[in-house]
Amino acid sequence: MRILALIPARAGSKRLPGKNIRLLGGKPLIVWSIEVTKAIPEICDVLVSTDSQEIAEIAKKFGGYVPWLRPNSLSTDTSSSIEMAIHALDWYEENRGKVDGILLLQPTSPFRSKTMIEKGIRLFMEKQTAVVSVSKTHTHPSWMFTIQNDTLVPFSDSSGTNQRSQDLEPMYVVNGSFYLTKPEDLKSTKSFFKPIVSPLLVENELEAIDIDTLIDFQFAEFLLSQNKNI
Template sequence: MIAIIPARGGSKGLPGKNIKMLCGKPMIAYAIDAAKKSKYIDHVVVSTDDQQIADIALQYGAEIPFLRPDFLAFDTAQAVDNYIYTIDRLSKRWSIPIEEFVVLQPTSPLRITEDIDGAIEMFFEKKADSVISYTPEAHPVRWHKYINENNEFVDIFDTTITNRQDLKTSYYPNGAVYVFRSSMIKERKYYTEKSYGYIMPRNRSVDIDYQEDFDYVEFLMSRR
């Protein structure tokens, strides 16, 4: 199986985040290292439009068969289009069909190899179309509200008052591991009736978008 690590050069929330130094290593190195230790991954491919990211990824053992074209590097580009482009081009390059693949975002550096292998094993055991990592939500999702421009509450869910312990735990995707069947992705879908959630603990589920996320991950890593 191949792992695709998408690492676009432009980042507005935290400029240069994919190669920002985190506890002595560029952030993307954590995804590469975890993938290379997997029992199931044969190729670790970094998809990037940025030559600096490509050079650093190569230093840590990833493959850069080609740079991502500009039309897939804009803010408006959708991730699914990059996945389709990458697997199609790799299939032609290697002359083999890519029937399934893993996506590992570099912004989830707390993810470990056991998370990757566990999600892949679930994918094969359940003959899934996709397995996506999720983590428990800290608070009941029914507490969420929209807030309009006048700071007024707008209901999303039923407002019946219920004790917290009576509500089911909800989960949200943590961005760490995606295992996809290529045929499903080519239909521009992430989920079907044969999609499953791989549950990860919250202390490995931080997705870095902003400086405060980065600082928190740095703190957690320093305590390991």
């Protein structure tokens, strides 16, 4: 089994400038995602797709594989992660051989564990389907609303507001930590969610942290200060 781990690390970030190399626990954010893949035998390389020379140098220093800088056409605010992933996959398979899976690890999920990644890979091998990490959502869709004409309108089933949230059927949200699929499925469907996806349930809330804003980053720093075993 050969799995290519892919870490996307575009330089431009509107909500948190420079987030991919901002120091968390004394090391750049992107390094957390590089280091966690070490000693996982199924992972053949950790390719970092970036348009930044600075990010590239940091990634290389900590063991990331950065054979090129991402083309400008794939580095805009509107560029899709799927196009970026297929670009990296095509180059890798042409130059370093075919792979059995492509694993997207977003650098904004620093606290994912090696154990969780290994569990996801085992699930991928067993089910032969795409695998995406999910967490139980704290806000149930039945307790969500839209606002129409200055009036609250239930997003889904209005009867849910008559029940305690703990009595509602559990619902899950994609947490952005782990996406793994077959190369041929990614290329044909242009999605990590097709044709069939198996859930990798992440019960440890630390592993589900996704850093997108300054508040997210500050929260991650606080959690790190309170959890010395991370």
